[in-house]
Amino acid sequence: MSVEDVQRRLKALGYTIGTAGPNRDGVDGDFGRLSQLATLAALVKGAPAPADAPSPPPGTSATKPSSVPASWMPAALIKGIVVHWTAGAHRASALDRSHYHLLIEADGKLVRGTPSIDLNDARGLKSGYAAHTLKCNSGFIGVSLCCMAGAVESPFKAGPHPMTRAQWDELPAVLADLCRRYDVPITPRTVLSHAEVQGTLGITQRGKWDISRLAFDPSVVGAKAVGDLFRKRAAALLANPSEA
C-alpha cells in the first residue's frame, strides 16, 4: 500500500488530511503531519462517525475508497471504456498487461497494464497504446478481467480459469472511478463490453464474446444482459460512492 493509498483510505474513513496534492484533496503521496495524525487516530479508535452524515445501516461497509490510484489516470481525452476478459489465466501475465490499461485478477486485485491511458487519447493514438479492441482504441480505455483461458462459447464451458465473483464485483468501482476522472457518461455506447462493440457501435470484432457469460451465474446470458448489469452497478456507485 502506497502513501497515496493510505491517504485515500483515511479520507474515505472521514479523516481530515488537508488540501495538498494535484486534486487539492490531501492525497499528495507525502506522509505529512495531517496524514500522520489521521493515521494515528484511525489506529487508536477506528473510523470516526461522520459529523453530518447518517451512519450506514448495519451490514453495509463504510465509504469505499477509490479503486484506481489517481496516478494511474493521467490527463487524456477519453470517450469510453471497453470491458474484456483476457482469455488467459487468473493472474495478469506480461502479455495480458501489454493489451489493457487495467486488469482485475481473480481475487479482485487491480493491476496496472503496461500502456498508460493517455496513449489512447481520442485526439490521436500514441506509440505503445493499448490495442484492446479492433479499430476502437482511440479514446477508449481497456479494462480486462483475468480469466477464461480455454473457455468455449457454445455449448458454454467456462474452462479451467472461470471468471470469479470477486473480480466481477471489483469491476463497477473501477468503472465508476474512470468515469468520474474522465467525465465519461455511463451509456451503452460509452461503457460497454467487447462483445457489445460490434452490435452497439457497428465495428466488426471477429467473433469476440467477452463478456457474454458469467461463469458464476449461468442465469445471465448475452452481452447486453452482462453489460446492463455492470453499467447499472457502476452508475449506482457514481451516484452514491458509499454504495460499495
Ligand SMILES: [Zn+2]
Ligand atoms: Zn476483448
